[in-house]
Amino acid sequence: MSHAEIVFIALQGLLLFYLGGTAVYLFVFSVLSLFSRKEPPPLDFKKRKFAILIPCYQEDEVIFEVAEQALLQEYPTDLFDVIVIADKFEKSTIQRLSELPIILFDENFAISTKTRALNHALRNLPDNKYDIAVILDGDNLMEPEFLAQLNDAFSFPYLAIQGHRMAKNLNTDFAILDAVSEEINNNIFRKAHRKIGLSSALIGSAMAFRYDFFKKLMSNIEVVGG
Incomplete structure (x- = not known):
């Protein structure tokens, strides 16, 4: 057997191992996602204060509904703020948003990124x-009990929680x-992971973090494209 044939067979083996391992991984976690997991009761009954951060770029058509809906949480109104970081929005949209009981940052960043918008808000909030900190995209609508469920979940020592x-x-x-596709990812990479004590994969929105942890984490991130 020539050297080239040995290399070719070895590469085939590596490829088969990779593809086979991926298939087994997906199959195992797909099965795990079918089983329910009993959620433990909260460890405390503390009411935490939430900053709902909504960084958005030229999303004039949807942002008003999102901000308005975010105010309708079944949670004490003095324990959450809706904070919209509006980048390059029409003046008419800014005017409408300013009439809502929210914290509004009207910005025009030279380089528009989600990271830049979030860091700007974090630097300027008390x-x-x-x-x-709850992170939403400009088109995310929360269920009315979302904050209440997060509050219970954060009675455990989690640093981050991914919403469904x-x-x-x-x-x-x-x-x-x-x-x-979204539900497949929710079940395999989030729900099933939690069944065996692994961390859920983060999506990029509908996420919540302990505020101090998130602020420290974001202070070390400055990217052009995200």
Whole structure:
């Protein structure tokens, strides 16, 4: 057997191992996601204060509904603030947003990124005011009990919690495929991971962090594209 043949067989073996391992991983966690996990009761009944951070870029069409809906949480109104970081928005949109009881940052960043928007808000919000930071995208709508559920979950010593994100519209074939993909990811990479004590994968929105941890983490991040 020539040297080239040995190398070729070895590469085939590595490829088979990689693909086989991936298939086994997906199969095992798909099965695990079918089993329910009993959630323990909260360890305390403390009411935490939330900063709901919504960084958004030119999302004039949807942001008002998102901000308005965020105010409708079934949670004490003095224990959460809705904070919109509006980058390059129309003046009419800013005017409408300013009429809501929210904290509004009207910005025009030279380089527009989610990281830059979040860091700008974190630098300008008061220290020691919030316990938890919630990160939403400009088109995320929260269920009314979302903050109450997060409050219970943070009675445990978690640093970060990923919410269950679901598709809002199912009116096109592409939207349905996107919703199916989202649920597959929710079940395999989040729900199933938690069944055996692993961390859930983060999506990028509908996330919550302990505020001090998040602020320290973000202070070390400065990227161009995210």
